[in-house]
Amino acid sequence: MKVSYAHMGTSVMAVNALARTLDYEIVPPTPPTESTLTLGVRHSPEFACIPFKIVLGTYIESLERGARLLVSGGGRGPCRAGYYGEMHRRILLDLGYEHEMLFFWPPLRSPLDFYRKLRTFKGAASWPRVYRALRLTWEKLMALDDLEIRSHRVRPLERCPGDTTRAFRRALGLVDAAETVEETKKARSGGLELLDSVPVYTGDPDDLVKIGVIGEIYVQLEPFANFRLEERLGELGAWVQRSIFLTNFARTDILQRGDQGVAKTAAPYLPENVGGHGQSSVGEIIQYAERGFDGVIQLAPFACIPEIVAKSIVPRLSREYNIPVMTLFIDEQTGEGGIQTRLEAFVDLLRARRRGRKDVDDAALSGS
Amino acid sequence: MRDAVIGIPRYLSYYSFAPLYETFFRELGFQVRLSPPSNTDILDAGVRETVNDACIPIKIFHGHVAAIKDRVDFLFVPRLAGAKMHYTVCPKFLGLPDMVRGSISDLPDIIAPRLPMGRDGLQGLRSLYRTGVRLTGRRVQAMRALHNARRALGRRINQIQQGGLEALGFDQPRDADLTVALIGYPYMLYDTLASGGILGQLRALGVRVVTPEMVSTREMRRHARAYPENLFWYYSNRSLWAGMHYMTSGLADGIIHVTAFGCGPDAMVNKLLELESARYGAPFMAITVDEHTGDVGLRTRVEAFVDMLRWQAARKEGLT
Ligand code: SF4
Ligand code: SF4
Numbered sequence: 001m002k003v004s005y006a007h008m009g010t011s012v013m014a015v016n017a018l019a020r021t022l023d024y025e026i027v028p029p030t031p032p033t034e035s036t037l038t039l040g041v042r043h044s045p046e047f048a049c050i051p052f053k054i055v056l057g058t059y060i061e062s063l064e065r066g067a068r069l070l071v072s073g074g075g076r077g078p079c080r081a082g083y084y085g086e087m088h089r090r091i092l093l094d095l096g097y098e099h100e101m102l103f104f105w106p107p108l109r110s111p112l113d114f115y116r117k118l119r120t121f122k123g124a125a126s127w128p129r130v131y132r133a134l135r136l137t138w139e140k141l142m143a144l145d146d147l148e149i150r151s152h153r154v155r156p157l158e159r160c161p162g163d164t165t166r167a168f169r170r171a172l173g174l175v176d177a178a179e180t181v182e183e184t185k186k187a188r189s190g191g192l193e194l195l196d197s198v199p200v201y202t203g204d205p206d207d208l209v210k211i212g213v214i215g216e217i218y219v220q221l222e223p224f225a226n227f228r229l230e231e232r233l234g235e236l237g238a239w240v241q242r243s244i245f246l247t248n249f250a251r252t253d254i255l256q257r258g259d260q261g262v263a264k265t266a267a268p269y270l271p272e273n274v275g276g277h278g279q280s281s282v283g284e285i286i287q288y289a290e291r292g293f294d295g296v297i298q299l300a301p302f303a304c305i306p307e308i309v310a311k312s313i314v315p316r317l318s319r320e321y322n323i324p325v326m327t328l329f330i331d332e333q334t335g336e337g338g339i340q341t342r343l344e345a346f347v348d349l350l351r352a353r354r355r356g357r358k359d360v361d362d363a364a365l366s367g368s
Numbered sequence: 369m370r371d372a373v374i375g376i377p378r379y380l381s382y383y384s385f386a387p388l389y390e391t392f393f394r395e396l397g398f399q400v401r402l403s404p405p406s407n408t409d410i411l412d413a414g415v416r417e418t419v420n421d422a423c424i425p426i427k428i429f430h431g432h433v434a435a436i437k438d439r440v441d442f443l444f445v446p447r448l449a450g451a452k453m454h455y456t457v458c459p460k461f462l463g464l465p466d467m468v469r470g471s472i473s474d475l476p477d478i479i480a481p482r483l484p485m486g487r488d489g490l491q492g493l494r495s496l497y498r499t500g501v502r503l504t505g506r507r508v509q510a511m512r513a514l515h516n517a518r519r520a521l522g523r524r525i526n527q528i529q530q531g532g533l534e535a536l537g538f539d540q541p542r543d544a545d546l547t548v549a550l551i552g553y554p555y556m557l558y559d560t561l562a563s564g565g566i567l568g569q570l571r572a573l574g575v576r577v578v579t580p581e582m583v584s585t586r587e588m589r590r591h592a593r594a595y596p597e598n599l600f601w602y603y604s605n606r607s608l609w610a611g612m613h614y615m616t617s618g619l620a621d622g623i624i625h626v627t628a629f630g631c632g633p634d635a636m637v638n639k640l641l642e643l644e645s646a647r648y649g650a651p652f653m654a655i656t657v658d659e660h661t662g663d664v665g666l667r668t669r670v671e672a673f674v675d676m677l678r679w680q681a682a683r684k685e686g687l688t
Contacts, residue, residue: 083596312418312470313466314470316470
């Protein structure tokens, strides 16, 4: 039975590797495009959030290409992600597709259920084989995230616009082609070298405008959904860091998650987990501010409930921590041009503030 | 503390739990002040104060807060929460006190007990009791207030299930030939502003109306079984289950789903109701209300739907 799944940024390469190692015949989901979105919009409720629509579009495309089993990580908690799977299933049935769906709920919620599904999914593969597959997946995820993080640092300094993105694509190709853990490691260092050989301006990276990205996971991770936000910001000369990487909890060089840290930071303003990444968004604004970032961009699907709750607290945070926050709500009507204009204006604002602050500091030093 | 004024916004969960809230604080010795019934001033203030991407009900709620905040000592903004891991509530109810604090300045003391919602409704009121103790320092009195408040709520729920809409203060036409099930959240259906006055319009058309509040807990549970456990949150589940009840029981000639503009869960509930109504051949119409919904536009659609139902009924009669 041919299997497929949603497409979420570069992580799809790791998931492909996982399914292949388990001997599945896969229909690798293709990166979403305008026509994916159109498909999804046509068959989704009007007010469903944009990730729902894009993922539905992706499912339909994969089913058309022969997929028969759709695997999805079920969401949980108060937001809508919890019933995504069920809604997708019903809509696809209504469209006449004959398929099966397998939802993985987070293992902690129902360990037995998780185990049963894992057993179904692993098929005839032995447990050691499953272990090897997971090991490879993890290695790929780490490599992909390392490359992405590096690209964020190189891009704002590149001499020739587009160089970094080209190098990054080639680096991704290396990781995708790797078939073992060893090869993945090699691909990773090869890829990093590619990125490091991009000709750059010399200068103090501390002089770059630093922007933290927060918000809902899908629009953060899927470049199609966020209009390649990180590329755009990098090309505007800003150093971006986003809050969600699938390998976050194993890292120390970016914001920490997984632990109670973010929730605790957010608690005075929002003591509840309101689903999605709402509470994290609140905590992360504070963390970025404390790390000396110049500004924060909140990415959210239009009508995303947790992010709206977070947004209502943003003005207060922005004031108390003296950090500009711009919210981009994204839906199918959002245009590329509008986004670009707003990003340019935001980066300009941050630069001006930075200069202003420096003037103030200089003035303080010279004692006037 | 006696005679201190506690303000209760007349919106959102107030429509479900009014007797509980009011009785509790009155018995504790507070003077209870309600915000006025929703009106356009409240809506305008809400639209002004709230993040502009919020759904209409959340905006209306902020409007209610703005309308009484300066005339009370305490403001009651309950936080509804999932009773257990498997139960959820709309994140906006969960973060309601935080949203209000983030958006409106110069607020009085906010009283925000965490009220756990289970499948069938409120589940445990310990936090309300603790709030009472904190405010008055009297355990016995708080216990008694809670007891009476709970009884008042129970009486109310029974009244509505037996007496129908009349018990909620809405007249019904005497000799109605049609029954329409009006599905939606209490704060959409019974709030004349939020609903666009749809109850009045149906009455004027000589239609009897039934709502989710008239469906017994037993019936609700029966329909709950047809879906994955707690697919939605409390209010959305009730919309879905009540919708199914009226589609399958023959107790209504048609279904109107009143949804709020910008409501996330409703988008999904509505899609399910649509799919199910097609399956059961039940006439179904969805109406989305937003701040610009004109009285006239709404009336036209409601009239057309009722005409269609009457026409169908007449045809059926002609056939038999
Ligand atoms: S977090 Fe936002 S985008 Fe994701 S399911 Fe919930 S409402 Fe939709
Ligand atoms: S359930 Fe819908 S209408 Fe009610 S608060 Fe949540 S989003 Fe708004």
